[in-house]
Amino acid sequence: MSDPTNETDKPWQGRFTEPTDSFVEAFTASVEYDQRMARHDIRGSIAHATMLAHVGVLTSEEAGAIVDGLNSIAADIEAGQFKWSIALEDVHMNIEVALTARIGEIGKKLHTGRSRNDQVATDIRLYLRDEIDAIRKELKRLQTATIDVAEREAHTIMPGFTHLQTAQPVTFGHHMMAWYEMLVRDDGRLVDCRQRLNHMPLGAAALAGTTYPIDRAFCARLLEFEGICENSLDAVSDRDFAIELVSACAALMNHLSRFSEELILWSSAQFEFVELSDAFCTGSSIMPQKKNPDVPELIRGKAARVSGALVTLLMLMKGQPLAYNKDNQEDKEPVFDAVDTVRGSLHIYADMLAQMKVNRARMQAAAARGFSTATDLADYLVRKNIAFRDAHEIVGRAVRMAIDSNRSLEALRLSELKSLCPVITQDVFSFLTLEGSVAARDHLGGTAPAQVRAAIDRARERLSAT
Ligand code: ARG
Numbered sequence: 001m002s003d004p005t006n007e008t009d010k011p012w013q014g015r016f017t018e019p020t021d022s023f024v025e026a027f028t029a030s031v032e033y034d035q036r037m038a039r040h041d042i043r044g045s046i047a048h049a050t051m052l053a054h055v056g057v058l059t060s061e062e063a064g065a066i067v068d069g070l071n072s073i074a075a076d077i078e079a080g081q082f083k084w085s086i087a088l089e090d091v092h093m094n095i096e097v098a099l100t101a102r103i104g105e106i107g108k109k110l111h112t113g114r115s116r117n118d119q120v121a122t123d124i125r126l127y128l129r130d131e132i133d134a135i136r137k138e139l140k141r142l143q144t145a146t147i148d149v150a151e152r153e154a155h156t157i158m159p160g161f162t163h164l165q166t167a168q169p170v171t172f173g174h175h176m177m178a179w180y181e182m183l184v185r186d187d188g189r190l191v192d193c194r195q196r197l198n199h200m201p202l203g204a205a206a207l208a209g210t211t212y213p214i215d216r217a218f219c220a221r222l223l224e225f226e227g228i229c230e231n232s233l234d235a236v237s238d239r240d241f242a243i244e245l246v247s248a249c250a251a252l253m254n255h256l257s258r259f260s261e262e263l264i265l266w267s268s269a270q271f272e273f274v275e276l277s278d279a280f281c282t283g284s285s286i287m288p289q290k291k292n293p294d295v296p297e298l299i300r301g302k303a304a305r306v307s308g309a310l311v312t313l314l315m316l317m318k319g320q321p322l323a324y325n326k327d328n329q330e331d332k333e334p335v336f337d338a339v340d341t342v343r344g345s346l347h348i349y350a351d352m353l354a355q356m357k358v359n360r361a362r363m364q365a366a367a368a369r370g371f372s373t374a375t376d377l378a379d380y381l382v383r384k385n386i387a388f389r390d391a392h393e394i395v396g397r398a399v400r401m402a403i404d405s406n407r408s409l410e411a412l413r414l415s416e417l418k419s420l421c422p423v424i425t426q427d428v429f430s431f432l433t434l435e436g437s438v439a440a441r442d443h444l445g446g447t448a449p450a451q452v453r454a455a456i457d458r459a460r461e462r463l464s465a466t
Helices: 022-028 031-054 060-078 091-109 116-152 172-197 216-222 232-237 240-266 294-317 326-354 360-368 374-383 388-404 414-420 428-432 434-439 449-465
Strands: 157-162 165-171
Touching (some): 031 060, 031 091, 031 216, 031 326, 060 091, 116 172, 116 449, 157 172, 294 326, 374 388
């Protein structure tokens, strides 16, 4: 017979006559990566033991010994002094066997009314709940950094693009606030996900519930769960909360990849809109002039692995019959990798933005090229009672005239403009300036500096409320 106080014997060894093949043992083990949930596993076990004493399944002395034993294990793990064993497969069995080795027979009572199936489902939720809170903190730092740039650059004029062709002038502050809006929605997805994830599986046991008179609500209160999984089969089997979280992470990383693409373009010699601090760039071993925007490039790349993790999780859960299947163990690496990647990317991004230099003159000069105020000229004609389609045609001819003579729209003479449309008068030139163009878009969501400032005020208020 196996001896569960022996630190390498598996707690499930009873019905087996042959030892596990050593390759199979290593192949099926998850302890190398699931040990990162140790703190949450111990927290769940302490709540479970406390609940068992509360309902009289354990005596309070037994529960006290178990809790003390678990706390001492937690301290050892924290100090890096705990010996993890592959033979004990996962974080749960490693801790349970260590408990019995430390406190003796009473340790074997911890698993009463519980299974690793509801245990692992609980651990992941507790772990991811903390990760969401940590990611949200980093996200808030990045939101603040984005708003800080927007505030400094509320009046800075740059070309706005569609199809990466100069479209209309915008303020750089407005552009930054566009990124802020995306980050706000990213945060909203995390909040939604946290609320659905924050339900307790414990009590579902292996799949059907347990014969002991457990008090799930008591346990849920100890673990600060907002709710309880109301079906035991569902509680142990689904990982949709992980899919949801990684999906939110993938959407967030997609935003950072687009943001990165802009920083990469803007820091090139062709744009020179911004300069990233040396701390976020590297040089080339062969081309001495190079300063490569490695950090945004790498984050653009890292968006791929988070999307990959999402696809892994979707495929992992697809077609699984109820309830728990060992497949589920494969949820951990993608989900851990996704949260690590997002946390790291957000952290570095906030620092990078805070240190980014903005080349206002280059942005302004770029906006001045490319006839970015052509729409303003059309709007001017409309105000003089020309139909928009006709105005569009007239301005098209004005642009042609400017291209042919290598001038900007502003540089055309009044007589030339009048030859295209006689209603044009001297006042037209105030509409053709970049400043006039952005200031005129003065409504909620528009690019006018006054609107950017108002958006920043709303954003700061929102940030201080969360
Ligand atoms: N390591 C397992 C996992 O991550 C824990 C649950 C194992 N349960 C079982 N019946 N084999 O999913």
